[in-house]
Amino acid sequence: MRFCIEILLFGLVVPEFGCGPSCGSGTVDHNGSCVASYDEIVCAAGTTLANGSCVASYDKVVCAAGTTLANGSCVASYDEIVCAPGTTLANGNCTPDFAAVCGAGTLESSGRCLPLYVLSCGPGTLQVENRCEPDSSANPNITCGTGAVLRDGVCVGLSTQAIAMPFASGASVLVTQSANGYDSHHGYEQYAVDFGVPLGTDIAAARGGRVLASRSDSTVGCATDTCVGDANYIVIDHGDGTFGQYWHLQQNGVKVALGDSVCRGQLIGKSGNTGFSTGPHLHFAIVDVWQQTLPLFFDEAKDNGGALYAGSSFTSANVTPASCGEAHAYSDCATDTFLTRGVLMDAGVPCAVATPGSTYIITGTSLSSLPFVQLARYRTSSSDWEFDCASVGAGGHYSVTVSWPTPAYASYGMMMLSAAEPEASAAGCKPPEGWWLSPKVYLR
Numbered sequence: 001m002r003f004c005i006e007i008l009l010f011g012l013v014v015p016e017f018g019c020g021p022s023c024g025s026g027t028v029d030h031n032g033s034c035v036a037s038y039d040e041i042v043c044a045a046g047t048t049l050a051n052g053s054c055v056a057s058y059d060k061v062v063c064a065a066g067t068t069l070a071n072g073s074c075v076a077s078y079d080e081i082v083c084a085p086g087t088t089l090a091n092g093n094c095t096p097d098f099a100a101v102c103g104a105g106t107l108e109s110s111g112r113c114l115p116l117y118v119l120s121c122g123p124g125t126l127q128v129e130n131r132c133e134p135d136s137s138a139n140p141n142i143t144c145g146t147g148a149v150l151r152d153g154v155c156v157g158l159s160t161q162a163i164a165m166p167f168a169s170g171a172s173v174l175v176t177q178s179a180n181g182y183d184s185h186h187g188y189e190q191y192a193v194d195f196g197v198p199l200g201t202d203i204a205a206a207r208g209g210r211v212l213a214s215r216s217d218s219t220v221g222c223a224t225d226t227c228v229g230d231a232n233y234i235v236i237d238h239g240d241g242t243f244g245q246y247w248h249l250q251q252n253g254v255k256v257a258l259g260d261s262v263c264r265g266q267l268i269g270k271s272g273n274t275g276f277s278t279g280p281h282l283h284f285a286i287v288d289v290w291q292q293t294l295p296l297f298f299d300e301a302k303d304n305g306g307a308l309y310a311g312s313s314f315t316s317a318n319v320t321p322a323s324c325g326e327a328h329a330y331s332d333c334a335t336d337t338f339l340t341r342g343v344l345m346d347a348g349v350p351c352a353v354a355t356p357g358s359t360y361i362i363t364g365t366s367l368s369s370l371p372f373v374q375l376a377r378y379r380t381s382s383s384d385w386e387f388d389c390a391s392v393g394a395g396g397h398y399s400v401t402v403s404w405p406t407p408a409y410a411s412y413g414m415m416m417l418s419a420a421e422p423e424a425s426a427a428g429c430k431p432p433e434g435w436w437l438s439p440k441v442y443l444r
């Protein structure tokens, strides 16, 4: 006789409800019955029979979205987490791509490292937030308008180059073609100035810098564009992405060597009449990395708003400053050089001189939704373009490794960076538009 607990159910005594039997050897208790065979035990969903017991059946566990089964439990399934653009999965969490790795001179913005714009405000200006504004305390009687700065008591445009005339101090020189001159000072030569000077006139550097390029072996000059490639010249890199150009020098009229650091006012050459020239003169301009001439403000013409106009003579006051002697660096590209092509670069990309055979890793951020960044380089040896395509990764980051092999780029190569779309060709990608001018990099 076996006893068990009787349970009151709805006021009635229900004998032996819920009471299991005491099973003997070779049998098991299952839901209150002694059964002889394991086979007859029916386990609940999600469990399986093992050694006479129903245990969790891992295989039958169904985990919720975003989780996965591991050791019988549902845990976060990292592979299934989709992180937002600009973030990356790390240890199960979406973290901003660059939150912890933005380097010096950069700013984290929405998961991207963007370059900080480093301002260098000139004399008579003050940095206000991220702009150069006229310093009214320097001359409270003058208020320069937007986009202008006070220099030596005069308001000049922010992009204007404030310089001295490119001749020895005291020399009086006739201007034969000014900026916007009809003959040839238009298009990207808009702001060039021609000085009618006798052969062999001393030429002085209008700004200090480093000698980037020169030629002095030509004896050829004529008044048609058939001679356009025959000029002797000097190009001086000012180190800030601007370059002084001194054209039509006489044979052997270059008095500096490539790579020399020169001071403002230093004599650098002798004028001539080589190349496309209607008579002895110096063609002078300052260009940016795109070879676009920049407006000039000559110290000697302060009373004229800095302008030298044709038909008049002006006297050079170009004096070498006491600080002369500093070493000048070649220009790197500004980080926003290719901003209008949808691409920002990190600092350190040469925009004037690269070492032959050297390799550069160009990194930065694409601002475009296009999936590639294209680096294009013009090979002077074969007169064609070479293309490299870099995929745009998380946060817009791209990296393209570029070498400057010789002799393909024996003298110089043009360089262009653009946001680009896929292209079913050997090139692999192409920008949505072409270009007119591009920065020039000498191999040296």
Ligand SMILES: [Zn+2]
Binding pocket: 177, 184, 185, 192, 193, 194, 282, 283, 284
């Ligand atoms: Zn000219």
